[in-house]
Amino acid sequence: MRIEYFQLIDRITALNLFDLTIRAEATVPTTSTIFEGHFPGRPLMPGVLLIESMAQASGWLIIAHTRFERMPFLAALKEVKLRTFVTPGQTLAVSAKLVHEGSGFAVTKAEINADDKLVCNAEITFRVVDFPKGEFLASMQEVAKRIALPTETAAHG
Amino acid sequence: MSSTFNTVASIIAETCDIPRDTINPDSHAIDDLGIDSLDFLDIAFAIDKAFGIKLPLEQWTQEVNDGKATTEQYFVLQNLCSRIDDLVAAKAK
Numbered sequence: 001m002r003i004e005y006f007q008l009i010d011r012i013t014a015l016n017l018f019d020l021t022i023r024a025e026a027t028v029p030t031t032s033t034i035f036e037g038h039f040p041g042r043p044l045m046p047g048v049l050l051i052e053s054m055a056q057a058s059g060w061l062i063i064a065h066t067r068f069e070r071m072p073f074l075a076a077l078k079e080v081k082l083r084t085f086v087t088p089g090q091t092l093a094v095s096a097k098l099v100h101e102g103s104g105f106a107v108t109k110a111e112i113n114a115d116d117k118l119v120c121n122a123e124i125t126f127r128v129v130d131f132p133k134g135e136f137l138a139s140m141q142e143v144a145k146r147i148a149l150p151t152e153t154a155a156h157g
Numbered sequence: 158m159s160s161t162f163n164t165v166a167s168i169i170a171e172t173c174d175i176p177r178d179t180i181n182p183d184s185h186a187i188d189d190l191g192i193d194s195l196d197f198l199d200i201a202f203a204i205d206k207a208f209g210i211k212l213p214l215e216q217w218t219q220e221v222n223d224g225k226a227t228t229e230q231y232f233v234l235q236n237l238c239s240r241i242d243d244l245v246a247a248k249a250k
Contacts, residue, residue: 075195102205104215105198125198 001026001053003034008053009094012149015064020098022061024147026053027091035088045086050120051077054110058096058124060149062106065098068137072106072126080122090114096124104128161208161238168203169234172196182235187228210244 001008014023028045035043055074062072086092096110106128111121131137162182169186170177173196186192192200201212220226230236 075198100202100205101211102198102201103211103213104218105201107202125202127198 001028003029003032003049006052007056007143008049009056009060009147011147012060013093015061015150017065020061020065022057022064022096024057024060024094025091026094028086028088030089032088043088045088045090047082047120050082050086050092050112051080051122053092053094054096054112054120054122055124055126057094058098058108058110059126060144060147061096061098061108062126062128063131063140063144064149065101066128066131068131068141070128071131071140072128074124075105075127076125078123078125080120082120084114084117084119086112086114086119092119099123161241162234164207165204165234165238165241168200168207172199172203180234182233182238184234185229186232186234186237188232204241208241208245210241210248212241212244 001010009024009026011025012022013025014021016022034046034049038044038046052074059072059074062070091114093113094110095113096108098106099109100107104127106126108124108126109121110124112119131140166177166180169175169180169190169192173190173192175190175192180190184190186197186200197214201214205211217226217231221228221231231240
């Protein structure tokens, strides 16, 4: 997890474009300035970053499904439940399923598990727009390669 | 049309917390009911699910932006319901 860069997904571990599901891994760093403030003496992964992790896994699913033709942007959250604390060093299993693909928007259901325990879950709505080309596309493809998004998907970009 | 309107009005009332009795066939979703684009995504999601269709929101927005259509054609509820009926009929063919 490159937490200071807001790149929270380490590795895509499974992608199923038939079922429209994705699984990813994200390990919370053991040290970060974030934990100095959140909280002094009791470092906790902020809940908003857990939500962002679910959004990013969902986002990679949408990007893979649309083969880098469409870019999702976080728009709305529903039924967000933050069920337990996450601490530095924990490895998170982030998963998402695309439950609706509308015109200009998409909806996923996502969750995070750690140590076989449900950490959080949410229904997430994204605005989906044509993928920005040029440097943006190239940088996203670079990230896709780093996190091992299946190359067949990335190659279509 | 009536059945479609009742379903759509109920979706709008529930999604946007708007009193059902203030929603009429000639209500403009944006101008009269004050529904913004983000709330309309929720409505579109619910309509898509309820009718098994995909409202072509991007196409409609593009047509409005290009001056080829007015918002009334798509967002006055009786017109929206007619579009929904057309989409349902097209899907059934």
